[in-house]
Amino acid sequence: MADELRQELINRHLITMAQIDQADMPAVPTEVDSYHSLFPLEPLPPPNRIQKSSNFGYITSCYKAVNSKDDLPYCLRRIHALVFAYDFHAGGETMMSRHFNDPNADAYFTKRKWGQHDGPLPRQHAGLLPESLIWAYIVQLSSALRTIHTAGLACRVMDPTKILITGKTRLRVNCVGVFDVLTFDNSQNNNPLALMAQYQQADLISLGKVVLALACNSLAGIQRENLQKAMELVTINYSSDLKNLILYLLTDQNRMRSVNDIMPMIGARFYTQLDAAQMRNDVIEEDLAKEVQNGRLFRLLAKLGTINERPEFQKDPTWSETGDRYLLKLFRDHLFHQVTEAGAPWIDLSHIISCLNKLDAGVPEKISLISRDEKSVLVVTYSDLKRCFENTFQELIAAANGQGSSI
Structure with missing residues (x-):
């Protein structure tokens, strides 16, 4: 087995088996329903419990826990008095922490005025992400939205803080379904799916913001006052297809849009990602064959x-x-x-x-x-x-x- 893959699997195992000393962290419960061995995945809320999540508007906490019924690890997201259970992916990190954790990356938008550049513009491989990586993310995120929308539902959490990256480029969307529970009103006589089309349109706008932030390598680029400057950066550094995709997702349309509409913009890049996935699968199968005994x-x-x-x-x-x-x-x-x-x-x-x-x-x-x-x-x-x-x-x-x- 390749050393890189072996080390990655070992690290995942160590993270999966991680435990806390209950005496050092008494605030962490020993059990929650059928889950035990809780391990915090995020900093615990402060004792005054005033700080709330910017996404959900409630105090939240996140733990790794083991289900006593199947002995498998899960990710528990606690929001107020509710607990949501998701698959646990050891070693995963958010897109926010991987790509938007450098305060210097915002300098182009926050420290310079329009038209005033103290130095060269950020470029691919020199401050900006390679376009191939951005398209790899686009293919995966649009595929996730396509699956959700085809089921008649909406994601509603297409945000860098809720997109997980495992390995080098594998993406997963976390916290799906949370908003559906938090905003559900049992007293309403209306169909809870009545607003789903509106939520799906919001998903496409959120996808456009994520792609634009990746292209600028900065969350400051998606702020309204920086959009013109951000699009100039995209025009200079990336292909017209990427620019057109961002404009399509962020621009108001006279008709209902669908995630399928961006497939022509992805074009043959889809096959590039498919080939990369199959090659990765071949490598893993070869390594598995060596270890199968x-x-x-x-x-x-x-x-x-x-x-x-x-x-x-x-x-x-x-x-x-x-x-x-x-x-x-x-x-x-x-x-x-x-x-x-x-x-x-x-x-x-x-x-x-x-x-x-x-x-x-x-x-x-x-x-x-x-x-x-x-x-x-x-x-x-x-x-x-x-x-x-x-x-x-x-x-x-x-x-x-x-x-x-x-x-």
Whole structure:
């Protein structure tokens, strides 16, 4: 497996397993309904609880938690007395933190007046994002809106603080459905979907603002007083297709717009993103093929570990040292406790993997097992060892399920 992918997966695992010391953070609840092991993903609200979310208008907090029903991690978003559960993506960061966390990026809009430039304009790869990355984001975000709108719903959270980035360019939209719950009025006789078309149009405007902010590499660019200046920056640095897409999304139209309308502007770039996704999938499949046997070998070692050196079984303290179990003990020594002629430990992973594969397959190849006092040598086949291994483990399983004599 590639080192970069391996390190990314390790980091995700570490984040997934992260826990807090309850004594250091007593404000974090130990359990919420069927969720436990809460870990804050955002700074906790201040003790005075005056600060409110700029998106929802309520005090919010966000946690990683484990569901006791399926033992999987989830992202819990607490808003007032409501808790929303979403899939947890370890290592994800918001678009805000990835691309809009540099206060110097706003200097072009905040420190200069129109027409007065102290230096060169920001350029791609020199202060601005590459256009290929922006189109990669556009394809994913428009695809998300297309899925939501096709279902007759609206996103309503197309905002850099609610767009998650995992890996290098993979996007996910967080907090979808929150506004539908917060603004629902059960006393209304009107159809709650009556305003959905209006919300969908607002989604397209929000998408346009996100794209313009990415093109300017600054949230200041989407402020009304900076729009002309921002569009000049886009015109100078990016293609006419990107400029036209932004104008289409942000300009009032005389008709209802659809996310499908921007597909011609995306054009062949869609196939570029599709090819990139398929190539990424091919790389991951190749790495998976290299690692696919690890689970099988781990199960063999786990089963072997339940047998070797068991202190007592069926009230027999010598159980692991007699019969088939003794052969398996000697096989364990053959796997892990080899020494050189000088008596130094001989460590060879290929030897361990080869022997485990032969055990799993039950090949007729013979193997010499030597006792620790070197007074006994037993010659057996891997087929014999596999039979001993399976019979012994099944004996343990039967006792664990209450089918054998009680210990």
